Amino acid sequence: MREEIVEAGQAQFHERGFNAAAVKDITDRAGVPKGSFYNHFESKEALAIEALERYGVSRRLGDLADQSVEPLARIRAHFEYLRDEVLGYGNLRGCMLGNFTTEVADHNDSIQQLLKQGLGLWAERLGGALAEAQEAGSIPAGLDTAMIGRYLVSAWEGTLIRVRAERSPEPFDDFFTVTFDTLLA
Amino acid sequence: MREEIVEAGQAQFHERGFNAAAVKDITDRAGVPKGSFYNHFESKEALAIEALERYGVSRRLGDLADQSVEPLARIRAHFEYLRDEVLGYGNLRGCMLGNFTTEVADHNDSIQQLLKQGLGLWAERLGGALAEAQEAGSIPAGLDTAMIGRYLVSAWEGTLIRVRAERSPEPFDDFFTVTFDTLLA
DNA sequence: TTGGCTGAGACGACCGGTCATATTGGACGC
DNA sequence: GCGTCCAATATGACCGGTCGTCTCAGCCAA
Known part of the structure; x- marks a missing residue:
């Protein structure tokens, strides 16, 4: 049951944002009674924190350090993976890290700290792969x-x-072209 | 009174986001009775739309077309102006266009359209100034x-x-350095 | 029987919006 | 200029609904 709640929580937070995703929405989606929620989580915020941590893992930052793939190709594949996910959502939802930063970070120190770490780690891994690409x-x-x-x-x-x-994938084209054909060229 | 409500609305939406800024918060901040709100605005959403339009104007996109300043310097000054505003908020709040896109755009077509136009116009103006810089x-x-x-x-x-x-201005440094010293150099 | 877990629904707070009543400002007539 | 009337605006209590959280009766296993 707890697992269902976490998955449902992640989906609802991602789709609606923190404030607009009600505990009832989450439990409905998980197919569990609303009253059970607090047997597993101390609060809505506690679930959000766990959902964010799960999301961070699903970014697959490890791929950026995969020595079997050329560094620049790794970076491109990483962003293509992220892009394809968004395409699968019909150009909605964005990135949970960015969403929570925008909606929650100014007012919630715990979540702000987690987001700072998450985004910082991501930047660091990108920096690492870029350094490898530079050496190569x-x-x-x-x-x-x-x-x-x-x-x-x-x-x-x-x-x-x-x-x-824009509800359109076109900004991805801008990103890939300018990043790989101009900035890193 | 109407003007007070608009200003208060813009401040509250910017500070808390759309969902977390209650009509009561806005009228309290404006120093007007809550019941008066609906004499001036049809709904909370209607106020948000007006606040967003006001915000767009306050981005001073006209500066990007100011022929008395060198194009590249215009662009830099434009971003410095935006940065200084955020510094004044203590590295909180972000950009209302981005905030509303994140929180509202997936679920509200009217606001999504407005944001699409707002961001598109901004990109267009930047593109214009960049074209001038390129000619120069x-x-x-x-x-x-x-x-x-x-x-x-x-x-x-x-x-x-x-x-x-990060609750820190350091990402601005990254932006200015990479944009002006690498991408546009 | 006892102890631990579960979950339906109660709780108090908050929410956007409504509406009956009160107040104000402007137009008109004297 | 002043008084009256009416339309416009203001006001705050109210409405029905939602919200996150908590409680306690019920259930089940040992």
Whole structure:
């Protein structure tokens, strides 16, 4: 039962956002009685924290360190994976890390800390793969790879905002073209 | 009285987001009785739409077309203006366009349309200034300026997400350095 | 019988919106 | 200029609904 609640929670938070996703919506989706919720979670916030942690894992940051794939190709595949997920949602929902930052982070220190770590880790992993790409001579030698990694997190999160505003995958094209054909070329 | 409500609405929506900003919070902040609200606005959503339009105007996109300033300097000044505003909020709040996109756009077509237009206009203006900079020889000749304009909107919105997650202005440094010293250099 | 777990529904707070009544401002007539 | 009337606006209590959380009666296993 607990597992069903976590999955349902993640889906509802992702789809509606934290405030608009009611505990009742989550338990309905999980097919469990609403009263049972507090037998498993201390609060709605506690579930949100667990859902965010699960989401972070599903970003598959490990792929960015996969030595069997060329660094630049890894980075591209990573963003393609993320893009394809959003395409599967019909260009809705965005990224849970970005969504929660926007809706919750200013007012909730626990969640803000978690998001800071999550986004920071992602940027770091990107920076790592970029450094490898630089060593391999795939990207210009003068780039500060840690900084570019951070910039790409920004560019990606913003791309998702545009995808949602436009309800179109076209901003992804901008991201891939400018990132790989201009910035990293 | 109506003006007070609009200003209070904009402040509350910006600070708390659409769902968490109650009509009562807005009227309290405006110093008007709650019942008066519906004499001036049909609904909370109607106020949000007006607040968003006001916010769009306050982005001062006209500055991007100011012929008395060099194009690249205009662009930089434009982002510095936006950055300074966020610094004034203590690295909280983000951009209302991005915030509403994240929280509301998936579920509200009217607001989604408005946000699409708002972000699109901004990208277009940036693209225009970039094209001028390119003609002036300030940025590389091979760049697709319209696409870069769109990419910069993404990079900026994502930068604001990181600023909020980290509660730190450092992501702005990444933005300015990578944008002006790498991407447009 | 006892102890632990479960879950339906109660609880108090909050929400957007309504509406009967009160107040105000402007137009008109003297 | 002043008084009256009416339309417009203001007001705050109320409405029905939703919300996160908690409680306690019921159930089940040992």
